[in-house]
Amino acid sequence: xxxxxxxxxxxxxxxxxxxxxxxxxxxxxxxxxxxxxxxxxxxxxxxxxxxxxxxxxxxxxxxxxxxxxxxxxxxxxxxxxxxxxxxxxxxxxxxxxxxxxxxxxxxxxxxxxxxxxxxxxxxxxxxxxxxxxxxxxxxxxxxxxxxxxxxxxxxxxxxxxxxxxxxxxxxxxxxxxxxxxxxxxxxxxxxxxxxxxxxxxxxxxxxxxxxxxxxxxxxxxxxxxxxxxxxxxxxxxxxxxxxxxxxxxxxxxxxxxxxxxxxxxxxxxxxxxxxxxxxxxxxxxxxxx
Amino acid sequence: xxxxxxxxxxxxxxxxxxxxxxxxxxxxxxxxxxxxxxxxxxxxxxxxxxxxxxxxxxxxxxxxxxxxxxxxxxxxxxxxxxxxxxxxxxxxxxxxxxxxxxxxxxxxxxxxxxxxxxxxxxxxxxxxxxxxxxxxxxxxxxxxxxxxxxxxxxxxxxxxxxxxxxxxxxxxxxxxxxxxxxxxxxxxxxxxxxxxxxxxxxxxxxxxxxxxxxxxxxxxxxxxxxxxxxxxxxxxxxxxxxxxxxxxxxxxxxxxxxxxxxxxxxxxxxxxxxxxxxxxxxxxxxxxxxxxxxxxxxxxxxx
Ligand SMILES: [Zn+2]
Numbered sequence: 001x002x003x004x005x006x007x008x009x010x011x012x013x014x015x016x017x018x019x020x021x022x023x024x025x026x027x028x029x030x031x032x033x034x035x036x037x038x039x040x041x042x043x044x045x046x047x048x049x050x051x052x053x054x055x056x057x058x059x060x061x062x063x064x065x066x067x068x069x070x071x072x073x074x075x076x077x078x079x080x081x082x083x084x085x086x087x088x089x090x091x092x093x094x095x096x097x098x099x100x101x102x103x104x105x106x107x108x109x110x111x112x113x114x115x116x117x118x119x120x121x122x123x124x125x126x127x128x129x130x131x132x133x134x135x136x137x138x139x140x141x142x143x144x145x146x147x148x149x150x151x152x153x154x155x156x157x158x159x160x161x162x163x164x165x166x167x168x169x170x171x172x173x174x175x176x177x178x179x180x181x182x183x184x185x186x187x188x189x190x191x192x193x194x195x196x197x198x199x200x201x202x203x204x205x206x207x208x209x210x211x212x213x214x215x216x217x218x219x220x221x222x223x224x225x226x227x228x229x230x231x232x233x234x235x236x237x238x239x240x241x242x243x244x245x246x247x248x249x250x251x252x253x254x255x256x257x258x259x260x261x262x263x264x265x266x267x268x269x270x271x272x273x274x275x276x277x278x279x280x281x282x283x284x285x286x287x288x289x
Numbered sequence: 290x291x292x293x294x295x296x297x298x299x300x301x302x303x304x305x306x307x308x309x310x311x312x313x314x315x316x317x318x319x320x321x322x323x324x325x326x327x328x329x330x331x332x333x334x335x336x337x338x339x340x341x342x343x344x345x346x347x348x349x350x351x352x353x354x355x356x357x358x359x360x361x362x363x364x365x366x367x368x369x370x371x372x373x374x375x376x377x378x379x380x381x382x383x384x385x386x387x388x389x390x391x392x393x394x395x396x397x398x399x400x401x402x403x404x405x406x407x408x409x410x411x412x413x414x415x416x417x418x419x420x421x422x423x424x425x426x427x428x429x430x431x432x433x434x435x436x437x438x439x440x441x442x443x444x445x446x447x448x449x450x451x452x453x454x455x456x457x458x459x460x461x462x463x464x465x466x467x468x469x470x471x472x473x474x475x476x477x478x479x480x481x482x483x484x485x486x487x488x489x490x491x492x493x494x495x496x497x498x499x500x501x502x503x504x505x506x507x508x509x510x511x512x513x514x515x516x517x518x519x520x521x522x523x524x525x526x527x528x529x530x531x532x533x534x535x536x537x538x539x540x541x542x543x544x545x546x547x548x549x550x551x552x553x554x555x556x557x558x559x560x561x562x563x564x565x566x567x568x569x570x571x572x573x574x575x576x577x578x579x580x581x582x583x584x585x586x587x588x589x590x591x592x
Contacts, residue, residue, distance in 0.1 A: 044386075045382075046386045110383045
């Protein structure tokens with residue numbers, strides 16, 4: 001049988017929380033359900049003190065239930081206070097979308113770092129998601145990496161809501177601040193020529209500054225690589241480090257163009273490993289960061 | 290030796306200060322919400338300021354190896370703008386429960402007006418509601434009266450003195466503050482409040498119990514190293530090491546530890562790196578700048 005996100009969060013908390021924490025949360029959710037904003041603001045702040053900050057202990061089964069309840073939902077990094085906070089938000093009356101938006105924005109504007117992480121992850125489960133596309137873009141302008149990652153990683157909303165311009169900026173910024181691309185949901189689905197051009201320019205800047213080029217860049221740039229980009233890839237494929245060679249092989253394999261095949265032939269051994277699935281983007285991301 | 294500076298306004302200080310403080314042994318600091326040198330004209334300025342105290346400044350301090358905590362309150366000077374004060378009181382519940390908030394403060398008197406008293410009382414009640422200690426700012430002018438009046442009011446609200454730090458004391462006020470059972474804090478602030486030679490004499494005279502040393506360093510001519518400098522001067526002038534540890538570290542820990550949000554283990558045994566909050570991996574550096582490396586570099590070269 002399948003569960004709703006609320007049921008899943010309730011079950012997960014029930015497994016781990018103390019009786020007093022559980023009772024506190026129930027009382028607060030009731031108050032919030034009446035539209036009492038002061039209760040929401042205070043309870044949102046006090047959740048870690050009342051219910052703890054432990055990681056949620058989730059099984060494969062739980063992850064599958066989550067993905068079934070809300071496609072794209074990956075609560076792999078969630079903590080128990082985060083689950084409690086999301087339940088509080090889900091208790092808030094939401095018929096009036098404008099009022100709901102104002103209340104959430106108030107929380108965003110006054111949130112500390114862990115709260116912001118929670119809020120950005122919570123949106124995927126809340127109503128009126130379509131009102132928050134500007135908020136997501138605003139969040140990616142942060143210079144706190146963990147907040148950026150709460151939007152970019154394991155979060156289906158950027159893929160679902162962001163304009164192409166905002167999406168491209170998010171991907172470019174991920175590379176810029178040295179965070180992985182692989183956990184971005186919908187990464188391969190939303191590649192586009194403009195993004196590839198930005199990434200290729202970025203690769204050139206890095207070469208000029210004698211700084212390394214992030215290896216995941218080629219995954220997104222390769223499908224639209226121009227002549228110069230292919231030259232770059234050819235050079236790196238010949239002389240780069242092993243991780244770079246693997247990444248370029250994988251990128252070229254997926255483009256299936258004649259030029260790509262010519263480059264791959266110059267190092268057939270790595271090409272074979274890329275074709276056979278022995279190398280994956282997930283492995284590359286894990287080794288790179 | 291490790292130090293706590295339990296009263297410093299680092300929002301107005303530079304990263305050089307953070308580096309110097311960490312090097313001098315300052316492990317944790319508390320930044321009380323106070324005024325910015327000029328009055329704020331709308332509640333949004335307060336909201337953004339409070340947000341920076343619970344968010345970005347905590348993050349920035351961590352970049353330099355310093356644990357940052359804060360107190361949240363409507364300060365006495367700005368309590369005199371009643372329309373604004375009302376709005377600030379409304380947003381305070383959004384901030385008092387944040388994880389690094391260790392007290393309601395700094396609140397108290399400046400001109401000793403009726404409005405200052407009104408908001409002092411309202412905030413004392415708020416502190417009771419959220420179960421937090423209180424940090425009291427005592428006025429520059431008419432200090433003795435202001436200090437005594439603050440304590441009278443706290444007693445009317447039945448807040449026990451062990452939950453209250455009275456700050457900016459001097460030779461004139463500290464005896465009564467200690468006698469009534471409060472924590473007595475002293476601001477080592479050049480030229481105006483208290484010099485550190487005077488501070489050494491106070492510790493020699495009254496002993497270390499419930500005495501707290503801080504810098505209040507802010508946007509004025511002040512010294513973010515005031516606590517370690519005073520601690521070292523005490524040692525040099527024959528104050529026993531354990532008295533230095535109490536006045537420059539342990540007393541602050543005991544007083545603000547009552548919030549449940551201020552624990553030595555936070556900085557002595559920090560939590561293992563956590564991918565979600567990963568301070569080490571975050572950066573205040575602009576793109577491409579190298580992170581801090583702990584070895585001398587050729588400072589003519591900018592990489
Ligand atoms: Zn101050």
